[in-house]
Amino acid sequence: MTSYTAPGTAPPPSHGGTSPVTAGGRDRYFDLLRALALFRVVLYHLVGWAWLPLVFPSMGVMFALAGSLMARSLARPALRVIRSRVRRLLPPLWVLGAAAVTTMLVEGWRPGPSAVFWILPLSDPPFLAAEWAGDMAEPLWYLRAYLWFVLLSPLLLRLLRRLPWLTLAAPVVLSFALAAGYLTMPERIDSALTDFTTFGACWILGMARHEGVLARLPRYIVPSLAPLVMLAGLWWAGQHGFATGGELDGIPPADALWSLGAVMMLLHFSPSWESWPPKLRQWDSVITLLNARAVTVYLWHNLCILLAALLWDRMWDVDLLAEHASWLLDSWVPVLLIAWALIAVCVLLFGWAEDLAAGRRPRLWPNGQDTGKMETGLSHPARPAGESKVSHRSRAAIGPETRRP
DSSP: OOOOOOOOOOOOOTTTOOOOOOOOOOOHHHHHHHHHHHHHHHHHHHHHHHHTTOOOOHHHHHHHHHHHHHHTTSSSSSSHHHHHHHHHHHHHHHHHHHHHHHHHHHTEEEEOOGGGGGGGGSSSSOSSHHHHHHHHHTTTHHHHHHHHHHHHHHHHHHHHHHHHHHHHHHHHHHHHHHTTTOOOHHHHHHHHHHHHHHHHHHEEOOOOOTTTTGSSTTTTTTHHHHHHHHHHHHHHHTTTGGGGGGGGGOOOOHHHHHHHHHHHHHHOOOOOOOOOGGGGGHHHHHHHHHHHHHHHHHHHHHHHHHHHEEEEEEEEEEEEEEHHHHHHHTTHHHHHHHHHHHHHHHHHHTTTTHHHHHTTTOOOOOOSSSOOOOOOSSOOOOOOOOOOOOOHHHHHOOOOOSOOO
């Protein structure tokens, strides 16, 4: 085991030669990963292909990026950092909650004590059984998990500095303990603890990367170890129903191992880009916009997918299309394009809440043309919503939906 640098001393550089997020700037490689994660989440929630989380484990990536940014921020007093992160989280949630709760009240819902979780998402908020309500509320699991990670980060960082490998392994060990039934808790606590044990190692790994823990390892360690971790996760998933149609997110220990191994590889080989490589410059505007509005995209994308599916399903009423272009009506591609168009509308209508939360001047379309400071630890990724109320034709085109990306 490599010895750890004492707290307060400067960590060694990453393999790229600079810290992952340079002082006063942004790591564009991190921005690229976050944008890819958002796109993959939307695609997965639309088509439901079980292999997509294997190709790119969005949730593990997003929690790792957020953990790295949190470790960077904790150079400042912890209470100030936590207050700042919570402040950035809540206004976009309140905008969504205002729409959801108002509509539920109109439909006859009466709030109880648990309605407070629409204000501070320490646990899952209540919502109607109606499909649209589930689509609006379902993504809040990620905000809940993110909030708990933020609150625990000062402790996690202290433990990481003293016992790095034990701290990194602890969430995975707890995940297996939960799966084996060694720990039984009330549903609300169990749900939060499951999310923590599934993605806690990724969050801590992001912190470890910022602290230079990975950089102090011999270069061959991570490329040798990470594939074994991923294979162990894949084997465990195969033993628990994944090969027969199960979802990786429904097998938390497997999800934890696969995500951890993939994030290890991505962080080990990551360059530190203060500016885009030439081949990626054309995507700067899109990637910048997705990073500046990650929370908005994440919160509203499930509802946009549902509306897009309903709108495209109406095209079956056009006889010309139904008779001569049924292949197009059965395709998921138009639904994806409509969903992103609706997401763009949500960015215009609700994205300003992210600017207010961060203390910035509100902007309609922050795609890098302005000079406002941008930083976000959230994304998108959200847990998929329930099956849409569309016809059997659209359901066949779109595919099954699942719990989480």
